[in-house]
Amino acid sequence: MGLDALLQPLEIRNLKLKNRVIMGSMHVGLEGLDNGVEKLTEFYKLRAKYNTGIIVTGGAAVNEAGSGGTDFMTIYQEDDIERWKPLTDGVHQEGGRIALQLFHAGRYAYKALTGIDPVAPSPLKSPINPDVPVALSHEEVVQTIDDFAQGARRAKEAGFDAVEIMGSEGYLINQFVSPVTNQRTDDWGGSFEKRIAFSLRISEAVREAVGDDYPVFFRMSGLDLIEGSTTEEETIRWARELEKTGVDVLNVGIGWHESRVPTISMKVPRMNFVSVAEKISQSVSLPVVASNRINDPRDADEILKKGNVKLISMARPFLADPQIVQKAIDGRFDEINTCIACNQACLDHIFDMKPASCLVNPEAGRETELKLEKAAAAKKVLVIGAGPAGLEASRVAAERGHSVTLIDEKAEIGGQLNYSKIVPGKEEFYETLRYYRVQLELLGVDVKLNKRLEENDALIEDADEIILATGIVPRTPEIEGVDSPAVISYRDVFEGKKETGDNVVIIGGGGIACDAALFLKNKGVKSITLLQRGKSFARGIGKTTRWATIMELKQKQVKMIGGIETYKNIEGSSVSFHIEGKEQSIQADTIVLAAGQLVNNSLAEKLEQKGRKVTVIGGAKHALGLDAKKAIYEGAVTARKI
Structure with missing residues (x-):
């Protein structure tokens, strides 16, 4: 695809721009x-x-x-x-x-x-x-x-x-x-x-x-x-x-x-x-510049072809991919690491008085630290888990010259990013998964999906380095009756394994619980109630987007009940709890658990017992406070040490 409008030079007084970006x-x-x-x-x-x-x-x-x-x-x-x-x-x-x-x-x-x-x-x-x-x-x-x-x-x-x-x-x-x-x-x-x-x-x-x-x-x-x-x-x-x-x-x-x-x-x-x-x-x-939520050079070219604005401003897309213009010139659009406008490492960092970086490109802002150099000796690297941490570790290790095999028991790469991408308003995560899929293919990473590794697998025996990025498992809260048939995990919701009915209670009020509520609302569920011990909902979401998430939940009439002191029990499809010493209960068709996560590192423990050195990253290392930003960063750092 040509980008004739975007790549047209422009003179501004004594300054000649090579393109309109x-x-x-x-x-x-x-x-x-x-x-x-x-x-x-x-x-x-x-x-x-x-x-x-x-x-x-x-x-x-x-x-x-x-x-x-x-x-x-x-x-x-x-x-x-x-x-x-x-x-x-x-x-x-x-x-x-x-x-x-x-x-x-x-x-x-x-x-x-x-x-x-x-x-x-x-x-x-x-x-x-x-x-x-x-x-x-x-x-x-x-x-x-x-x-x-x-x-x-x-x-x-x-x-x-x-x-x-x-x-x-x-x-x-x-x-x-x-x-x-x-x-x-x-x-x-x-x-x-x-x-x-x-x-x-x-x-x-x-x-x-x-x-x-x-x-x-x-x-x-x-x-x-x-x-x-x-x-x-x-x-x-x-x-x-x-x-x-x-x-x-x-x-x-x-x-x-x-x-x-x-x-x-x-x-x-x-x-x-x-x-x-x-x-x-x-x-x-005068030449006028269009900006805000333009993250694809092909879109930018189409805007310019209309003949109104003369220049396109893209800011955060240059955090995500410094080579965005060059890749567009070369026609390598699938290789662009697209800005997903998540704000998590750019604006959220700035408002927390931290240097800006980028969730999908942790090298941004760390150019003098996270340099990518060829490995002194090529090794066989086995990465277990194709979530964000494993994907970045595989990409960086392969780019440094290692022979990389990436294993995952699921049918597609991405881990919990596959949940995010189907939440209304978060479809940009499809771009991140596309980027990794293309990069792994270009770099020759051997991706093996639908495969569950055991500690005696030949791939483990053959590896020089093992990186475990198996992610998390949902936490099951200690509530009497939590094993009721009406109780399911948020994973079941996102993976479409069970129908929920029109009336849903979600135990949990963090980012995953909010995503599940918005996902279900989009599917037509009529009544959703979020329950949690804390009074602050959507915790863990950055300050630049948390308010918008809460606003959207309210607009979609999702009920939010916080300050729960204790959960009494789940009886059938009814959950009972205490607030300020008073018992309340809510009847639902389905109760969804989205109340935290635990590390998934059992394989690492088995391998270490056999004397194998394993580097554990991402959710397999620490579930509390984990997000894609931290997981991708850990993958980037770990792969540079091999």
């Missing part, structure tokens, strides 16, 4: 680590190496109050010019282009991290921040405009090929534009014209600071998804006014961090917000 801005948190500049440089170099059109960095604070935290890029000191030259030099050595994003967090800045009161147009606290911001004075507004301009000048001197002004996602500039956060009555607030004045003056000042030969991108909010915020008509007017200031490209962002509408999780359909950028593009003559 932007690696969108992401804060990855590497800057604050030891040797942070080196780590960040290697991160960007790898993505520049494989024909990315242009990279946009994570936000670089234009002044001290604008920083998102201690591990953010900065561009407000003259020393920052020399600090970032190794990064721009490294990207250029790989044949790449890179733009610096000029950033101010506004009321999203945390005083606990910066030591400074956050600032904003008005002293209105964000619902996702504990701090009440201080309203900028007129003089401080003027100074902040100059801070953006000086940051742009420094970026140019540091070797960046362009700058992008961050005016989206609810950060400071966006806060000035919105009537929800800007309640000023001076020259910088009130009417729409005054609310957008801050952004226009910044754009003009940046253009003056960098000259006529230097590209300036502006990331504008195309849709705030905040009640009472900027209207569609105002957004179009804003875009037209920005064009007059001399910016070269409008990059359209969607939603604020405090929005209660999902915008980038896997539950959001692919290309869901492209129409927003297309509508803006019809009102301006």
Whole structure:
């Protein structure tokens, strides 16, 4: 399949892009680590190496109050010019282009991290921040405009090929534009014209600071998804006014961090917000960028062929696969490690103050640590279990030159990922399974399915190294009557082994229990009740998606009963329990157990008794707190040690 539109060059002032792909801005948190500049440089170099059109960095604070935290890029000191030259030099050595994003967090800045009161147009606290911001004075507004301009000048001197002004996602500039956060009555607030004045003056000042030969991108909010915020008509007017200031490209962002509408999780359909950028593009003559939930180069090409937007921004897809553009150029689409928009290792890490990585690609953000080198001597490696840990261990071991055999008693690879893929809104896991299936075939891994190994099997005797990744077994809680015929495991639900009827009780309230509830609702089950001892449901799910899961459960009228002190018994298909000392019972057609997991390492114990060294990873090693992110990471690390 040709990608004529996506691979078309584009000139922006003095900058020639080799294609229409932007690696969108992401804060990855590497800057604050030891040797942070080196780590960040290697991160960007790898993505520049494989024909990315242009990279946009994570936000670089234009002044001290604008920083998102201690591990953010900065561009407000003259020393920052020399600090970032190794990064721009490294990207250029790989044949790449890179733009610096000029950033101010506004009321999203945390005083606990910066030591400074956050600032904003008005002293209105964000619902996702504990701090009440201080309203900028007129003089401080003027100074902040100059801070953006000086940051742009420094970026140019540091070797960046362009700058992008961050005016989206609810950060400071966006806060000035919105009537929800800007309640000023001076020259910088009130009417729409005054609310957008801050952004226009910044754009003009940046253009003056960098000259006529230097590209300036502006990331504008195309849709705030905040009640009472900027209207569609105002957004179009804003875009037209920005064009007059001399910016070269409008990059359209969607939603604020405090929005209660999902915008980038896997539950959001692919290309869901492209129409927003297309509508803006019809009102301006500038190149407009579409973004959000575009993770397949073929989709990107189709968007561009329509002739509205001129560029496509993909951010997290470059975490999942640094070679995404090169593989697309080569027509190797099945080899792309597709971003599944799970948020578990990228956004969830960032909001927990950890460096970003990627569930499906644990090498992301660890380029200086998880290097893949050929093995000194090829070995026969036996991997038992084809769940996420076993799949990654097999892939890495084979890529290093080992002869790998992968065994699983199931009929297909993937382990519990095969449950996730059939949950409504989680179909992207099909892509991960496709990626591994293709990689194992290309690397010559001998995959043997429908095979259960015993400790005396010839494959075990013949192996130089054994990796056990047999996963978990569901935990059966100690409840009187739990062996009732009406009681089944969540595995039975996902594997379709038993009909549940219209009224189901699920014992458990974690991620698997929630997935089972949504799966059953999608199959037409009328009444579902989740029971658990804890009061917090969907625990274990990352904070960027947990709220959306709970919201979906409520929308689908799934009952959630927490705070259970004891389960009295299960009698037939009725479960009885105590809350605050009072007994309650619920009658159901089926009771589903989704109350935790136990390690499945019995084979490892038998082999170790026979004197064989076995490396246990994934759920076979620790069931508590296990997820695909941890399992794939362990597979990646283990296979590098052989």
